[in-house]
Amino acid sequence: MIRAPSERAMPDDRALLALAERLADEAASIIREIRSRGFETEIKSDRSPVTEADRAAERHILAGLRAATPDIPAIGEEEVAAGVETAVAPIYWLVDPLDGTREFAAGREDFTVNIGLVRDGRAVLGAVALPAYHQLYGGIVGVGATRTDAGGKVGIKAVSPGAEGLRVLASRHYADDPRLKAWLGGRKVASVGNIGSAAKFVRVAEGAADFYPRLGPTMEWDTAAPQAVVEAAGGRVLDEQGAILQYGKPGWRNPPFMCCGRHDGDDAAS
Numbered sequence: 001m002i003r004a005p006s007e008r009a010m011p012d013d014r015a016l017l018a019l020a021e022r023l024a025d026e027a028a029s030i031i032r033e034i035r036s037r038g039f040e041t042e043i044k045s046d047r048s049p050v051t052e053a054d055r056a057a058e059r060h061i062l063a064g065l066r067a068a069t070p071d072i073p074a075i076g077e078e079e080v081a082a083g084v085e086t087a088v089a090p091i092y093w094l095v096d097p098l099d100g101t102r103e104f105a106a107g108r109e110d111f112t113v114n115i116g117l118v119r120d121g122r123a124v125l126g127a128v129a130l131p132a133y134h135q136l137y138g139g140i141v142g143v144g145a146t147r148t149d150a151g152g153k154v155g156i157k158a159v160s161p162g163a164e165g166l167r168v169l170a171s172r173h174y175a176d177d178p179r180l181k182a183w184l185g186g187r188k189v190a191s192v193g194n195i196g197s198a199a200k201f202v203r204v205a206e207g208a209a210d211f212y213p214r215l216g217p218t219m220e221w222d223t224a225a226p227q228a229v230v231e232a233a234g235g236r237v238l239d240e241q242g243a244i245l246q247y248g249k250p251g252w253r254n255p256p257f258m259c260c261g262r263h264d265g266d267d268a269a270s
């Protein structure tokens with residue numbers, strides 16, 4: 001069930017989320033179509049991969065955001081990679097048209113479309129689509145989070161870890177990082193899974209995982225939308241000092257962070 005809006009939600013946040021969800025869903029269809037007919041993978045100057053699907057999805061999303069909200073700057077991963085510079089503003093969209101490109105290019109299913117809105121340095125709402133799973137997540141911090149799939153739209157909530165221990169999800173690409181053990185700090189671990197992309201965040205948001213530690217680098221477009229979904233579902237995304245991950249940092253780079261579900265003692269209504 002979707003909770004009633006709290007005072008923290010701005011009046012038009014529901015319309016902004018509906019826009020982000022629609023564009024993420026349309027981008028997911030574009031990506032599925034390119035995936036089914038085949039594509040080439042190129043290597044960008046930062047040595048990360050990019051495909052026709054990343055570019056087509058970003059073009060569609062940025063055009064839709066700019067048409068509907070011309071006063072809100074929209075920053076996209078592929079435009080930034082191509083040298084387009086945009087300054088930090090009080091409010092802006094952050095778009096990762098295909099997060100987990102390596103997984104997508106390898107034929108795996110853990111890749112996402114992320115469209116997040118940042119206001120005053122905080123991720124306030126976002127949409128995350130998982131095209132291969134036909135799933136769409138959306139959330140407004142302080143209001144609630146939902147998952148839409150073939151079965152319809154349902155409210156989702158992060159959960160507290162069970163007695164059997166933490167269900168940990170981490171990146172495929174930093175699975176052997178020795179710092180992971182230190183971050184777990186002796187906490188009991190029930191399972192450790194490795195998947196790509198922002199899929200890790202939404203699994204925490206829907207209560208299917210408890211902890212996503214991120215030791216390796218990420219960019220702000222990787223995290224804005226999924227952080228909003230996690231926080232809207234009652235979880236948190238914290239830096240190493242325990243502060244909520246903020247936006248508008250130099251070069252759009254994130255520090256290490258941890259994404260957690262609900263803690264025992266958290267306000268059950270948050």
Ligand SMILES: Nc1ncnc2c1ncn2[C@@H]1O[C@H](COP(=O)(O)O)[C@@H](OP(=O)(O)O)[C@H]1O
Binds near residue numbers: 077098172218219
């Ligand atoms: N060396 C690096 N510098 C900056 N970001 C990096 C990076 N290595 C990985 N990432 C980010 O991590 C994302 C993948 O996360 P994961 O490892 O959890 O699948 C990538 O998203 P893209 O696939 O959109 O490029 C990329 O933005």
Ligand SMILES: [Mg+2]
Binds near residue numbers: 096098099221
């Ligand atoms: Mg990404």
